[in-house]
Amino acid sequence: MNKLDVTEAIFAIKKEKDLTWEAIAEAVGMTDVWVTSACLGMNSCTEEVADKLVSFLGLPDAAKAALMEYPTKTWDQAIPQDPLIYRLYEVVGVYGPTLKEVIQEKFGDGIMSAIDFSMSVEKEENPKGDRVVLTLNGKFLPYKSW
Structure with a gap:
């Protein structure tokens, strides 16, 4: 799995289980802002946090490596539409x-x-x-x- 695959899986599980970022953050012992950023692929997790995310969300074992991978922090340089x-x-x-x-x-x-x-x-x-x-x-x- 790559970071995008993991992000998509997390969003699907979050919706399916009706979870909030706050609940996910509490389960792994981090802040909601940081956990959200990591789940969106913009930060890398320690092994301990990755293990907790995989366990709490029921992600495939392959997600752990993607969560721990160092990100390339890039974004679209165009004016955002959202x-x-x-x-x-x-x-x-x-x-x-x-x-x-x-x-x-x-x-x-x-x-x-x-x-x-x-x-x-x-x-x-x-x-x-x-x-x-x-x-x-x-x-x-x-x-x-x-």
Whole structure:
């Protein structure tokens, strides 16, 4: 099995068993965001996490190797068509330069790591309409001069 085969199998099992990402994450001892990313093929699992996913979901044994395989993190560079993904793309397009300015003013010349990184998605109930709370937490990596 390759990563795409495993992702398709996971989605089928998730639907069949009426599972949530949160339930899957709890079963393997990881966060819902990270587990979802790994199940979509964008992160590699440790052997322990892969074993737990295979066992909990009832995946074929061949899925373990694909879950542990290092991913090639590529995505379509075209403007996304899915409305939710497009809005995130829009946030970066509109606020990216602002975030860069503010981060560099507070930290110096550098970047936020997407490797030493965590992310969470929370729901905040609000009488005017529920709010999506995204938290991106990445280590600051200063540029070096040599």
